Amino acid sequence: GAVVSQHPSRVICKSGTSVKIECRSLDFQATTMFWYRQFPKQSLMLMATSNEGSKATYEQGVEKDKFLINHASLTLSTLTVTSAHPEDSSFYICSARDLSGRTTTYNEQFFGPGTRLTVL
């Protein structure tokens, strides 16, 4: 199957700083990527849909000025958590869809390994 990577895998930062998380599709082009957040012992919550070359679509309740998403190429989307606070500490996961049909039969999302963010 298709491979999606995330960097960094783990980050610790001070309150008030900004953190950038990268999501890359390694062997396919992804016109659409998704960002999720997962708190301990909870399910994944969709934050936003990222489309290459256009603005991201945010889910209700997700602050677009706080979680900046850029999808400048077909293999890279970035999520920047601006002015991070302890309540932003979470597991952030991205996924990507391969529309070429080469690695998927129909619309599966391929997930990255996740990034553990801890804000002190």
Added chain:
Amino acid sequence: DAKTTQPPSMDCAEGRAANLPCNHSTISGNEYVYWYRQIHSQGPQYIIHGLKNNETNEMASLIITEDRKSSTLILPHATLRDTAVYYCIVRVPTTGNQFYFGTGTSLTVIP
């Protein structure tokens, strides 16, 4: 919002079949059912998906009822490595084809 309900947890003996149920009573005719699993602190892994017919692949089988209001994921011979949280997802066929995860079933395979 998630359109599925699953039992929060299940146990299964190693080597036996694990049958994980999912209710999706409000599913529409063109909505697919997907199953993913998540091993602790990793990204979810695709297992299988289906629309109407039963499906089988190298990992699992998916049985969808005739009215499509529920489905069952079957792991034919569960191993300890199958211990994970299993998510049943109804994919909404909007422009973005987003996935909305429910609470999932935590499956524990017991030696």
